[in-house]
Amino acid sequence: MSIMPEPFALAAAALIAVGFYGFITQQHPLRRLLAINIFGNGVFMTLILVAYWLPGDADPVPHAMVLTGIVIAVSATAFGLALIRRRILDANRKQDHGDD
Amino acid sequence: MTEFLPVLAVFIPLLGGVLQFLMGPRAVPVWPMVVSGATTVCALALVGSVTNQGDIQHMLGGWEAPLGIPLRVDGLAAVMLLLNNVVGGLVSLYALGAHGRSGAVNSHFWALWLLLWGSLNALFVSGDLFNLYVALELVSLSAIPLVLVAGPRKTVAAALNYLHFALFGSLVYLAGVGLTYAVAGSLDLTLIAGPLAEGGPAGHMAAACLIVGVLIKAAIVPFHIWLPAAHGNAPAAVSAVLSALVVKSCMYLLLRLWTEPLAGITVDAAAQLLGIIGAAAIGYGSVQAFRQERLKLVVAYSTVAQLGYMLLFFPMAVATAWEGAVYHGVAHGVAKAALFLAAGNVLLYVGHDRLRELRGLDRPLALSVFAFALAGVSIMGLPPSGGFIAKWLLLSAALETGQWWWALVLIVGGFLAAAYIFRVLRYAFLNAPGPTIEIEGPVPPRLMSWTALLLGVLSIVLGFTTAPILGLLGGLPGAAP
Amino acid sequence: MMVFDSLLALIIAALAWRCVTVRDLFQAIVTFIVLGLMLALSWTRLDAPDLALAEAGIGAGLLGVLLLSTWRVVRDAGPDQGEGPPPSPWVRTAAAVGSIALGTAFAVVLHTVEVDSDRAGGLALESLGEAGVEQPVTAVLLNFRSYDTLLELGVLLMALIGAVLLRSPLIHRPAAEDTGTESPLLPVLVTVFTPLVLLMGTFLVWAGAHSPGGAFQGGAVLAGAGVMLVLGGRLGGDAQVSLLLRALLILGVSVFTVIGLLLMPLEGAFMAYPEGLVYPLMVTIEFSLALSIGLTLLLLFTGTNGLRGAPA
């Protein structure tokens, strides 16, 4: 690899760093989910760079990994959002209606 | 036929869970029990054939490595499969008592539990770094909703915290996978050790990410903060599976990664650090367990502590330590399942699990208290039990490598465990004035009491079955026989 | 192009920073969505149009809508939804130092890594002829590493069951509240665009065999169409889930598994396909996957058990 700075590699590192910082410092569960997703985007960017560095056509294996990773991250995040909504609903409903 | 067994061990429960989702409450409990039985039989057949014929490998899609994904079952995987499916089968029987009635929530419970069971099997048979990531996610994302089965209101916060850590941990792991692929050009566990060792900083970074990611998911101190609430509030069957199998599967992965793909790159400082973390986990978890006021939280913090013992393998890294760590995993899995199931029976009968009010529990719930006590013996590492054998092996390893301080950790850890286990038993046997059980709930069905007791007995029996299990495990990978 | 790339990278980093640090939750979410789009843009620059499509559709689009809907719930719940006290300055400093170290380490590693050019991906490109599809990513996803994809569908299903267990639907707010804030144009837009979007989704799935696109992107677009219908009031959540809907939800994973298991004794390996049947099998699998993915994502969005057509 060249010593020339690669802008997207720096961006990936920045996403990872910022995501990590957010994960530690954010208290709101939604904000924390956002931070985790930013961290994940940094990881995906890394994988895409790895694919890009293959001479010739882009490497399909990391691409497949990223696609899988995105779907997993999104479904987990969607589930997390459902959790957050439920939590808020419960906090609001002081008079509960039972659980099940 | 035998090479199809790993696939069947994964897909019987996975497909069973999916079909349970399709069929809904009407299929409960017949269909889940059929699937549970079939899974157990199939997995035990797999373990049996590994015992007889050695390792099994199955290249998925017929593609050779590094293109395709291999399923591999070696000694370590076979031992974990044995643990997973024996405990899984018994937990299924217990759940027949607890969640055997028709109903939407129970239907979802069974679907998720079968999916989790299949996911764990998938994790143990996988031989591919990225596939392991998917399997880890499968395990987490079936485990977290299972926590909610206890009723969302009291578990939602725990589930959310669990999800945060699980998701973050697996992304850290994925970063490691990406870097590994960059350096090694392959994801097959057997092909990446060499390139990683020569990979320079990138290799080290990859190794660090893989290890830290798994540590987060395994709830190792200081990443444990999500565990007690999740394990302590889930339904008993789920708590048992989470503590006995789910975190254990992450520890399995750590052992596997460390001894195979990362074997050439691990440094002694990191190994010592892992050992220190393990010692910290033992101390912290045990003290916290002793301070808890709720039975299930005692058991949950005990898991935090017990996982630490497996980490003591890394600084010692000899065959004895390897056997000790794996055996500890097995013994703890069985014992912890028994503890949680017994605690579940208490919760069912009393309606709460506040320790101070559980006086004289051994009269109405003799079987469950006895199960708790038997499993407790193993947790304390006292003979005769599986936990004792593991402690013996680890102690021997500590002296063998001249690192006597780990021996002290083991001994002190045993005392701390005795402190919190006997504290629970003390209340159960206490026959003195004070807050007592107010409302007596239904006596747990026999099935639930006896499965707990059976697991308790198994944790004692493990004290005598060392030879076949360690024979199946085989020696430390990469070491001279 | 170096300048453009650098600028893009800078924007990405800045957006991420803003998303994490901005005080207002709404702005954080919007920033996150824009960040997703910028990422999609950057990934086209890195020869990854499939992923750009997926990120724009799923990561920014669908997730964005979901985030915004959740934000509304958070907002309606009142101001006091922050979790616990803010972290102490000590924690902040430690986190800052840690993240700078982490970022630096990653940057250094990414710049110094000696990439192995002899890798699985190269092999995949060479073996495309046997895979039954021309598009390399689709080949990896549905053939070479189809097992990953199959398990991943399990993840989707589990997330869905989890959401169902929570019974925290997004779409059962009283309609009277909503109509005031929404444009009267929306129903018209929905009527016009939904068929188009559906068509596009189908095309994406079919095209996946040859060119960028595929089951995931197509599924996401299908889900997008569903989301439009839901937002337009044409489709609503339902507490009950019909057998048909459940069957469609598990269609992808079942078809995938059953084909794999049925052919296993013949081919000697799980998920190995006979030579002549590869292409039709691929297309069958791909369409059933897309359908299940789309529906699952849609249900994750509504947060309900099932769906039903709403009275206009």
Place this chain on the structure above:
Amino acid sequence: MSTLYQAMPLWVLLISLVTAVAVFIAGEKWQRLRTAFNLSGAVLKLVLVAIMLWGVDLGHTFVVHLPLLPGLNLVLQADALALLFMSLSAVLWLVTTVYAIAYLERAPDRARFFGFFSLCVTATMGIAMAGNLFTFFVFYELLTLATWPLVIHRGTDKVMVAGRTYLHYTLGGGAVFLLGIVLLYHLAGPTDFVAGGELLHLGEDHAGALTAIFVLLIIGVGVKAAIVPLHGWLPTAMVAPAPVSALLHAVAVVKAGAFGIVRVVHDVYGVELVQQLHLGTALAVVASITIIYGSLRAIWQTDLKRRLAFSTVSQVSYVALGVAMGSPLATIGGLVHLVHQGLMKITLFFCAGAYAETYGIHAIRELDGIGRRMPWTTAMFTLGAFGMIGVPPLAGFISKWYLGLGAVDAHQYWVIPVLLGSTVLNAIYFLPLLHRAWFRPLAITDKDRGEAHPGLLWPTVFTGLSAMGVGLLAAFAWSPLGWVELIVVREYGL
């Protein structure tokens, strides 16, 4: 046939284990069935042990191996020494069971009690037959676990505190013992119990390590043997029901500790190595201190059971003293005391239990005149007490006589004053009791209920007369003394 016969140790072990399980399963409800299980288990065990006694006398060997790890086996073997302890346990188990059935006639939680009681005997049998330190340790810890529920049986707050003390001592001792074993295995490899030990060749190079390990091992077993200063748990554990105290003191726990000392000195280190490392004298000194200290403390106790407890502290160390001196005669004295003390002490505890159960007597001053109400019980108490003091020809005298001969033989003349002093002290704390019971006017005001319940009385009479019998008939080959001589002849290769 031969394999089944060879595996006798396993059957002996299983019979009480199965009894325990059967008792647990029978539960509170089926009392008769439970009692039937219990008694038939105890009788069957006695028969099996008798067969083994006969076999060992003929020179048969009984060994069972269960390999656990490479080089690490669970070994059960019945040598002459093991059978000494086993016979004592088997006989006293049956007797104590009969006693306990009567004692706990109306108490709650009997199933739990008898279940753990049987488990306790299983552990004791295992300790007796353990063929190496590892096996010994397994059963040693099992004994701790099985006795805890017995100690805390009543479940009151006070009892729980005692139970905690008991655990502190025994688990602590267990951990030290484990450390010693692991260190020893690390140094010398796994070695089975062999007469004379297998460590002599290491004596030159590893004297320091061997000494340290010896200390660890003796501390480990010394806790249960209640060697001063590790005796603190024993008087506290007196809160347990009388049959448990009897079992703890006469058979199971303290004897397991004493037996462990014998095994470590004789079959792990060997007398020669122990003397070479100068550990014998040290152990003898510690034992002597314990003998005197226990007796002194006993004098000041006002509670009957506590006085008996300190008496136990003192008496059990006779065993340690005997084996520590390293002469065959002293060893005979020590080993035979294992049996003699058991019979005498269990008689005393049975009497104490009978007093407490019949008239609620706990304090010593309440004993005044009880001899007139309960003549048989008090007669047995007198027999036991005289035996303890060492009045000829009772059992205690035989032990002390051989210990004295051994001291002369080993040129450890300082031991003789210890023995004499102990005898005087024994008299000081026992004779006033007898005086009170027989000659003082009656202290208690309850109405006369006569003698103790037959279920309490007959076991007491049996053990009391046995204690006298083993003394009177000591010269016969089948007496404990005869058997111990056989052991010592085999041990020292005379």
